[in-house]
Amino acid sequence: MPTIIDVQDVSKRFGNVLAVDHCSLSVEKGSITGLIGPNGAGKTTLFNMVAGAFPPSSGRILLDGEDVTGLKAHELFGRGLLRTFQIAQDFSNMTAIENLMMVPAGQAGENLFSACFRRGAVLREEAEVRRRAEEVIDVIRLEHVKNERAGNLSGGQKKLLELGRVMMTKPRVVLLDEIAAGVNRTLLNDLAAVVQRLNREEGLTFFVIEHDMDLIARLCDPVIVMAAGSVMMQGPMSQIRNDPEVIEAYFGGSPAVEAH
Numbered sequence: 001m002p003t004i005i006d007v008q009d010v011s012k013r014f015g016n017v018l019a020v021d022h023c024s025l026s027v028e029k030g031s032i033t034g035l036i037g038p039n040g041a042g043k044t045t046l047f048n049m050v051a052g053a054f055p056p057s058s059g060r061i062l063l064d065g066e067d068v069t070g071l072k073a074h075e076l077f078g079r080g081l082l083r084t085f086q087i088a089q090d091f092s093n094m095t096a097i098e099n100l101m102m103v104p105a106g107q108a109g110e111n112l113f114s115a116c117f118r119r120g121a122v123l124r125e126e127a128e129v130r131r132r133a134e135e136v137i138d139v140i141r142l143e144h145v146k147n148e149r150a151g152n153l154s155g156g157q158k159k160l161l162e163l164g165r166v167m168m169t170k171p172r173v174v175l176l177d178e179i180a181a182g183v184n185r186t187l188l189n190d191l192a193a194v195v196q197r198l199n200r201e202e203g204l205t206f207f208v209i210e211h212d213m214d215l216i217a218r219l220c221d222p223v224i225v226m227a228a229g230s231v232m233m234q235g236p237m238s239q240i241r242n243d244p245e246v247i248e249a250y251f252g253g254s255p256a257v258e259a260h
């Protein structure tokens with residue numbers, strides 16, 4: 001399968017800590033790829049660079065074959081890469097359904113000129129957006145709270161709403177931070193099902209940081225293991241779970257990151 005994210009020899013230094021150390025990895029189009037590793041392994045730092053939060057100290061990041069190293073999050077969004085779960089504070093006063101309706105990229109109403117000169121088209125598009133939002137709210141199983149303020153939803157419901165926003169924007173690749181954190185089992189099953197559905201039915205690629213190994217085993221193939229800032233191993237979870245080196249990295253008490 002072709003590669004969609006290609007991390008080439010990327011490093012990130014914070015003072016004397018080498019958080020990511022000449023790391024190379026790739027994510028295949030159409031996969032749900034997991035990223036695991038002990039605390040301090042460099043997963044979040046790597047994600048931050050891929051998502052455009054800050055640039056690497058060295059190395060290159062390609063998106064669909066194009067060099068996107070150092071591009072900002074909004075520029076990457078324009079190229080179809082989106083990171084979640086980080087619900088925007090600004091939207092917490094809006095209802096769940098309004099949150100979905102805010103999202104569509106290229107919505108004609110966003111453009112002042114088209115708003116003035118193509119009012120009919122804008123209205124048609126708004127109706128289309130509402131129709132899609134109603135469809136999405138059903139898929140993410142938040143129909144019963146669609147008129148609640150997003151700020152009042154539970155942690156798991158907020159994550160479902162975020163996935164709904166993903167469905168509205170139709171990106172090509174989604175970076176997910178910790179699906180399971182703070183989410184009860186029932187909602188977690190819903191979340192996993194929505195991720196799988198988006199992957200299978202809409203062809204979205206997911207790159208997922210997760211500490212819940214059962215969830216990783218259920219959702220992700222392949223799984224990439226990071227330790228001390230670079231990739232230690234990659235493969236299906238069944239293989240990774242039993243690998244002595246991986247077990248040692250998690251439980252062996254070896255220092256996760258060495259200052260260089």
Ligand SMILES: Nc1ncnc2c1ncn2[C@@H]1O[C@H](COP(=O)(O)OP(=O)(O)OP(=O)(O)O)[C@@H](O)[C@H]1O
Nearest residue numbers: 014017019037038039040041042043044045046257
């Ligand atoms: N902004 C920063 N300034 C200084 N050091 C940092 C910064 N961000 C991360 N680090 C250090 O870089 C190393 C890697 O951290 P990172 O958060 O990427 O690991 P992680 O694998 O995501 O860990 P966890 O699973 O605990 O979230 C750690 O030693 C961390 O203390």
